[in-house]
Amino acid sequence: MAAEGDFLLRYRAVSNKLKRRFLRKPNVAEASEQFGQLAKELRQEECLQYAGFCNLAVARCEQTLFNAPGEALALTDAARLFLQAEKETQKLQCPGFEEHLQAATNCYSFAIKVYIELNQPVMAASLCLELGNALKLSDSSSDVSLRPAAVSSAFLVHLAGDYDGALAVFTEMQLLAQEKGLQVPGTCTPVGAFLDVIARCEVSRVLLLMLFQPPPQKLLLEHAHTLEKYDWESFDSHNQVNYLPENIFLLLQSVVMACQEKDLESLKVLQVELWPLLTPEQNHLLHLVLQEVLTPSGRGV
Template sequence: MSTDLSASFDEQRFMRKPNVSEATNEFIGLAIQCEHSEQPSFAGQTYIGAAKCEALAGNHLGEAEQYLAAARQFIKAEAKLLALKFYSPDRENLEAAIGCYLQALSKYPDKSPIRTSVLMELANNLVSLNHKLEAVTYYEEALETVNDSTMKLLYMRNLLNLLIDCGKYDNALQLANKIFDSNNHIPDGILTEIQVSRILLTLLVKPDEGTKIESLKQLFNDLMNDTESEAIPFNIDLKLKLQSIIICSTIGDLQSLIGVAPDTKSYLTSQQADLLHALYSEQKDYNFVHS
């Protein structure tokens, strides 16, 4: 009798549905062990297992959390390879990380602020791994989800600097113009930064006079005519140096441009210093070709 009951009990255990919660916890426990033993790629794979268990249980937010945990481990694995100077042509870890981030994103509502933070995390990780051009897409997507005006301004400023880093000067100028034209209350420090970038980008891009937007024409007009304007909160020294850069660039005076550059750099961000160097290099190449 007891044997029959024991057999029946074992049969019930065998036939019952697996406990998804137990399986999830086992996957997570194994992932943590992999993390502690410095095996981030294996940890990532195991977190994916946990995510699939959460999906089976219908726990979409839990699924998203596990995909995010997996993504972070794959990013860690990619960073580890990069630090060791190993490069994977098929980008296994990086592609796995991006895939997990996108899986997590698909579980959140379109207007969820969590989407913004996930997109920015993905973009920032791509920047740290020197995939800046790829990061641009996710920065732009993140911007579309931001409603707060202060946060939007800061994200647009970050994207502007990223575009400059990528050498996308035309796109950077368009965005800088958009930042200025779409914000009525930009703090003076950020306004100065945006306006200096617009000046340097314009000198590099050289847009046709007919295609320049009105505020860009006004910026150059006010600056070169020493017109007092809230749109150019520059101190006297910076204003004089910018005027010199514009004149040197316009007339092709390379030596004067070289002379003014060192003293100007103390006012510039690293991206603006790169723009000034690009301006100098372009002028040098032009002079060489026409010498």
């Protein structure tokens, strides 16, 4: 069994096998297997962070072997191990800098990217939600800096074409940021990275809902509440979405009205005005909204 004390010795011994030697190629497959075995032993001994490092080494080996599914699996295993290590640290109330939580977030993000490249958006979306839930349950005080990584992953998911999954991820992340976000004292206005996360999610959710155009009877309650805020007759609606600049809010409100009226020409004008204000991913969604108004395809949520 691997002991914590000799972890570095065994890790370095396997790593040395990956060094290139004259007229001799390293046996990457063998090293991957040995890193995996070491990870299993360390996990059994509850040396979770060390097991996580070994799974990261497995992921690098699988990347070298062009085995993307193996790489994604190893990254996911590493993320979960680092997450367990963080939970143990918090349970024991040990002082720290939440380095295990940061490592877990990075591993999740890399695994999501690999699944996107594999054209497996459902797997990517599930990992986005897994990361979001982990952050929601965490007692972390600094996870404000980690949320944008999960949101960026959600953008990757919707670019891969899984718009249902993207809508679910954006909704979940926005609720998380609203529930745990820092606010201006005495107000409901979010601050810092939480403000950025909520704003990005809100814009993308509105555009996705305009892309789907679900009938009222199929509209989920949280989505209905979102669209109510953009009702043209609600003149004080911006007070409910003070996390968006007023110009973006008014333009989005006009987009909602133009979509409801199937007014393609107005949408084209709004697209020009919104283009410099949105991210590339959001502009891509707005382009799809215009196409949907031009040639409805009967999407639904």
